[in-house]
Amino acid sequence: MDKNTTLPVLGFEPGDQLPTGHYSGPVGLTPGRLGIWALIASEIVLFAGLFGSFILMRLINPGWAEEARHLNLYAGTLNSLVLLTSNFFMMKSSKSFVEDRAEDARKFMVFTMLAGFVFLGIKAYEYSGEFAHGEFPTSGGFWSFYFLMTGIHALHILGGLFAIFLLLSKTRHEPLVSLASRANITGIYWSFVEVVWIFLFPLLYLLA
Amino acid sequence: MSQDQQGHDEHGHEHQQSFISHYIFSTDHKMIGKQFLLLSAIMACFGGFMAYLIRWEVAFPNTPAPFFGLVTPDKFNAIITLHGTIMIFFVGMPFLSAFPSNFLVPLMIGARDMAFPKLNMASFWITFVGAVLLVSSIFVPGGPVAGGWVGYPPLSASSEFTGVKIGAVLWILALACALVSSSLGGMNYLVTAATLRAPGMTFNRIPMTVWFLLASAITFFFSAGPLIAGAFMMLMDNAFGTGFFLPAKGGEPMLWEHLFWFFGHPEVYVLFFPALGFGLDIMATFTRKPVFGYKLILWCTGSAVALSYIVWAHHMFMSGLNPLLATPFSITTILISVPFAIIIFCMFATLRNGAIRLELPFLWIIGFLATFLIGGLTGIFLGSASADIYLHGTYFVVAHFHYTLFPSVFFGGFGAVYYWFPKMYGKKLNEKLGFLHLALTFIFFNGTFWPLFKVGMGGMIRRIADPSFYPQYHQFQGLNAFATVSAICLIATQVIFLWNLVLSLNHGPQAEKNPYQSNTLEWIADSPPPHGNWGPVLPVVTSDPYEYSKPGEAKDWQPQATNLPV
Numbered sequence: 001m002d003k004n005t006t007l008p009v010l011g012f013e014p015g016d017q018l019p020t021g022h023y024s025g026p027v028g029l030t031p032g033r034l035g036i037w038a039l040i041a042s043e044i045v046l047f048a049g050l051f052g053s054f055i056l057m058r059l060i061n062p063g064w065a066e067e068a069r070h071l072n073l074y075a076g077t078l079n080s081l082v083l084l085t086s087n088f089f090m091m092k093s094s095k096s097f098v099e100d101r102a103e104d105a106r107k108f109m110v111f112t113m114l115a116g117f118v119f120l121g122i123k124a125y126e127y128s129g130e131f132a133h134g135e136f137p138t139s140g141g142f143w144s145f146y147f148l149m150t151g152i153h154a155l156h157i158l159g160g161l162f163a164i165f166l167l168l169s170k171t172r173h174e175p176l177v178s179l180a181s182r183a184n185i186t187g188i189y190w191s192f193v194e195v196v197w198i199f200l201f202p203l204l205y206l207l208a
Numbered sequence: 209m210s211q212d213q214q215g216h217d218e219h220g221h222e223h224q225q226s227f228i229s230h231y232i233f234s235t236d237h238k239m240i241g242k243q244f245l246l247l248s249a250i251m252a253c254f255g256g257f258m259a260y261l262i263r264w265e266v267a268f269p270n271t272p273a274p275f276f277g278l279v280t281p282d283k284f285n286a287i288i289t290l291h292g293t294i295m296i297f298f299v300g301m302p303f304l305s306a307f308p309s310n311f312l313v314p315l316m317i318g319a320r321d322m323a324f325p326k327l328n329m330a331s332f333w334i335t336f337v338g339a340v341l342l343v344s345s346i347f348v349p350g351g352p353v354a355g356g357w358v359g360y361p362p363l364s365a366s367s368e369f370t371g372v373k374i375g376a377v378l379w380i381l382a383l384a385c386a387l388v389s390s391s392l393g394g395m396n397y398l399v400t401a402a403t404l405r406a407p408g409m410t411f412n413r414i415p416m417t418v419w420f421l422l423a424s425a426i427t428f429f430f431s432a433g434p435l436i437a438g439a440f441m442m443l444m445d446n447a448f449g450t451g452f453f454l455p456a457k458g459g460e461p462m463l464w465e466h467l468f469w470f471f472g473h474p475e476v477y478v479l480f481f482p483a484l485g486f487g488l489d490i491m492a493t494f495t496r497k498p499v500f501g502y503k504l505i506l507w508c509t510g511s512a513v514a515l516s517y518i519v520w521a522h523h524m525f526m527s528g529l530n531p532l533l534a535t536p537f538s539i540t541t542i543l544i545s546v547p548f549a550i551i552i553f554c555m556f557a558t559l560r561n562g563a564i565r566l567e568l569p570f571l572w573i574i575g576f577l578a579t580f581l582i583g584g585l586t587g588i589f590l591g592s593a594s595a596d597i598y599l600h601g602t603y604f605v606v607a608h609f610h611y612t613l614f615p616s617v618f619f620g621g622f623g624a625v626y627y628w629f630p631k632m633y634g635k636k637l638n639e640k641l642g643f644l645h646l647a648l649t650f651i652f653f654n655g656t657f658w659p660l661f662k663v664g665m666g667g668m669i670r671r672i673a674d675p676s677f678y679p680q681y682h683q684f685q686g687l688n689a690f691a692t693v694s695a696i697c698l699i700a701t702q703v704i705f706l707w708n709l710v711l712s713l714n715h716g717p718q719a720e721k722n723p724y725q726s727n728t729l730e731w732i733a734d735s736p737p738p739h740g741n742w743g744p745v746l747p748v749v750t751s752d753p754y755e756y757s758k759p760g761e762a763k764d765w766q767p768q769a770t771n772l773p774v
Contacts, residue, residue, distance in 0.1 A: 029402065029403060030403065031323035031324070031399050031400075031403045031404070034398075034399045034402055034403060035323065035324060035395060035396075035399045038395040038398055038399060038429070039395060041429070041430070042391050042395065042429050042430070042432070042433055043433070044433070045429075045430050045431070045432070045433025045434065046432075046433035046434070046436050046437055047433070047437075048433065048434065049433050049434030049435070049436070049437035049438065049467055049470075050437040050440075052434070053437065053438075053441070053463055053467065056460075056463070057460060057463070060460075061458070137444060137448055137450050138448065138449050138450050138451070138457075140451075140457075140458060141451065141452070141457075141458045141459060144441075144444065144450040144451065144452055144459075145452075148440060148441065148444060148450075148452075152440065
């Protein structure tokens, strides 16, 4: 703690550990950690709104099952694997920060970003296939939801990639240990983006 | 302790900043709070002017309104929409949530700044962009959105119904800005209060204002998501021609209503909680007594937050909702009045046997309670489905929600401004002008909205531009004219406050550090607090926030921290 805790305070002897609301230490609830969980909580409510709307509309529109068959199931499955792999790389990188292995930390972050871009590439390939078949966001309720939900998810992927890129560029100037907490937070966010896909994939591709 | 805080430690008082980094792109929580206050004041001028135009057209249809001209039906629709959006998102939210949370939370918990100062700055500028988008929608071709502030589709989801396209897109973007900004802000207040409290500031030593601002932030936080999702859908409907909410394209208008009111009802509490918090703190100071039932109030607040998420469909009794659902939502709605009733009773119990000082902030809070009670009680009428079916969409509803929101935002909010003004600017506001402001606001507010209960009970439907067109509404002409004259006086009364502000800032007496002998930490800081708030040493909290009139003590107050001079 800081120097003023040794000042004489009413009811406490000098040098006493004062009751404190500050959290610190490696396992403590730092502002960054609490902040990222709060952000994720609000994102969960956002996606709950989207998923809930989709499920309700899907229940009253049995015809959407037929339209869901037009999705590219193979591309979707491959994409799930790509995203899982990228998350594995991010966790490896996050671990390297704690163990102060700079080469590994950077390498795995680059792998994570590559996998992220592969995901976006496959998604773009899927979109172009759907456009070629004349399926646009305006082609009915299912396609509106499909493009909206995958689009918002893709925006989150972009956001995550940007956060990882910032972290990567910071490793050039700052020691790894001081960035470990930030790497952890970025990893938590990246995992969240992946968990969203874990719900999105069966909801859109498998519920046919 | 974060790096940033240590930074403040080292610099202390000598922190020098340029004009731009001090007044515009500031990361200081106090300056951001003041920026939110200024923004809400400017937007309140727009919203107030629109209120005047609405009332003028309802009372004196087809006569040109002074300073504007004839309010035609299409303009009337746009004006009521903008009035609602501006007042809720760009006056209520900044004034009651963002301004006090920014200014007070770090000061009252003994922190030097917010946990994320840059994010804090971003949340102000996102709101600012939203406000600019909304105001600019007045000038785009097709005019501003005119589908009501609740934006019910299909009216709001396609330009073929209203002829408004750009305006609708701008409205959704402005709404999205307000939602994102408040979410980021809420996250910041939450993290700040959880991790940056001064030594000794345990959970049950946190002042009520902070608790209620946090309750407000949490309530907002977990209800805004679905509306953000809905806003995405509405944006796609308007901008790209999808049909999420258009029955003609297989969509479902009710979906929007659910998403909107899942947010919309908690939002009422988002605006009400802060006013309760200010009320409790101000009452404790001016009755020289501890708040009655500190923990009871917190439990009630928690249950009110939880219940606020399961009452939303009481806005939709007339929407085609399954009638079987009406009963459960009536029950939860009436249930939620229980924790609030307990909190209000705790406030009354705080008054009992107090050494009451009838100072200005205290009187504003009494005004808040007196008027809010009417709003709360009429809410029970509207919450029961059988009564609501008759009253839905009438001026009774208008009167009801103005009796809840106006007391919260204006009586509660002005109570806070008068109370903390010495801390914010180091000057005292003029008491006599303040009292005049309060008395006239109280009289004209009741004069404006009390008649509307009667008009609504008589069956007059709101959102009608020209009541003279309907013979059955002619009988309400007198009451409507009375309400309009009161409303104009109410708006004019606010000039007194602006005058007081200008006068006191320039010629007001210097405020001392702790003008009310109050206990909470913000009164230990200088008036106005310097950058970093506390100088080199943080306050160390050793007592509860409401240790007033302790038996056997010489003075009737006990500051929360005694290691710094008061």
